[in-house]
Amino acid sequence: MPSRALRDYVDLQRGNTYKGTLLGLPGPKLLGLGSIQRNGGFKGGSLKSYGGESDARILLRPGDVYVSLKDVTQSADLLGAVARVPHEVEQGRLTQDTVKLEFKDGAPISLIYWVLRSPEYRGFCRSFATGTTNLGLPREDFLAYLIPDPTPARLQMVAVLDALEDKIEVNRRMNETLEAMARAIFKDWFVDFGPTRAKMEGRAPYLAPDIWSLFPDRLDDEGKPEGWVVTQLDKLLSVLETGGRPKGGVSSYRYGVPSVGAESITRLGEFDFGKTKYVPEEFFNSMKKGHVQSRDVLLYKDGGKPGLFEPHVTLFGDDFPFPRFAINEHVYRIRVQEDFGQNCLYFWLSTEAAKAEMRIKGTGVAIPGLNSTQVRSLSVIIPSDGLAKRLDRILEPFVTRVLANCNEARTLATTRDFLLPKLMSGEVRVKDAEAMAEEVL
Incomplete structure (x- = not known):
């Protein structure tokens, strides 16, 4: 399968520490480990703002992708997990635990994001984990991960995955x-x-x-x-x-x-x-x-x-x-x-x-x-x-509509998780993936 190393597409920008006394003051939202779902995806809820000075290089905008190269638990569920900043977070800030992916010109951003959500990638992160109490994913190992070439079929599959995630996000905001x-x-x-x-x-x-x-x-x-x-x-x-x-x-x-x-x-x-x-x-x-x-x-x-x-x-x-x-x-x-x-x-x-x-x-x-x-x-x-x-x-x-939206989001997520492994293997034809998405969208 033709592919290129992640380093060919991205540079990394690590965040830094912050002062606890400035939490809750007007400013960007802190996007640390707590803002990433297990195995990837953005996790909203009780994000805290930060009122201190922040280097422009560690600020995030909607659509930016960031990653955790560490995990404070032995499950490794957050190790290498990626998230994409949603539209309602106008400005975010990296912490010492998160790293921004700075994409080079021409990088297939959505393809990379979804490849880094795939089960194959999650297995890669666990196999290259270092440490005992706190786990880490070495920077060079992360950048060496192979991204399959952006063929038309893969890009169409990515569009389906994006549509599913967008609908999940719409339901969350509606709730x-x-x-x-x-x-x-x-x-x-x-x-x-x-x-x-x-x-x-x-x-x-x-x-x-x-x-x-x-x-x-x-x-x-x-x-x-x-x-x-x-x-x-x-x-x-x-x-x-x-x-x-x-x-x-x-x-x-x-x-x-x-x-x-x-x-x-x-x-x-x-x-x-x-x-x-x-x-x-x-x-x-x-x-x-x-x-x-x-x-x-x-x-x-x-x-x-x-x-x-x-x-x-x-x-x-x-x-x-x-x-x-x-x-x-x-x-x-x-x-x-x-x-x-x-x-x-x-x-x-x-x-x-x-x-x-x-x-x-x-x-x-x-x-x-x-x-x-x-x-x-x-x-x-x-x-x-x-x-x-x-x-x-x-x-x-x-309340009834909130619960109905939750059930729909669960169905959407199940469809997404079924399709994700196929992004790498190509087992499912694009038309089949689109048909599955149409049934739940």
């Missing part, structure tokens, strides 16, 4: 927008008490009359709408439980029923399938608790750095991330009465007030976390006149 819209509605009703404040100020109604009339006309002495009650979550609960794992853990199981741990509890519409672990079918069937149902709210129970508890909450359902799965002992499964609703529960536990209360309750012990008594004692506001149930129904289409 962020949908959740932001739902969160804004919830915050206006249940946190800022917008309709009641509007009534007090004599402003015009901005909700349907039948809903507007359900909001009280004034706030009480505690600053909440009259007739609304602050109580404990325990009053609403129908399910609060954790799951479990077999003795000896799950590291030896490659197949079975998926088991979700605390590391997978991030936010609505997110799940890292690269972290999937399994329990045997027999163990799953023997579990008396911890079987996840559609629209369960899952809460991070314990873990993290000593002395600091950072709560995470999500909602899974409609076969996302799996039609059938369990949780382990580090995750709570929570359901509440229908009069409040699972959607309202998720958005309530995601408010800054709820997170602040969880941080206080979960911090200060050797292993930061929340016991069941602390979860039951969490504060929650109960509106009058069935408003929670009405809001839960209003939030439902937003």
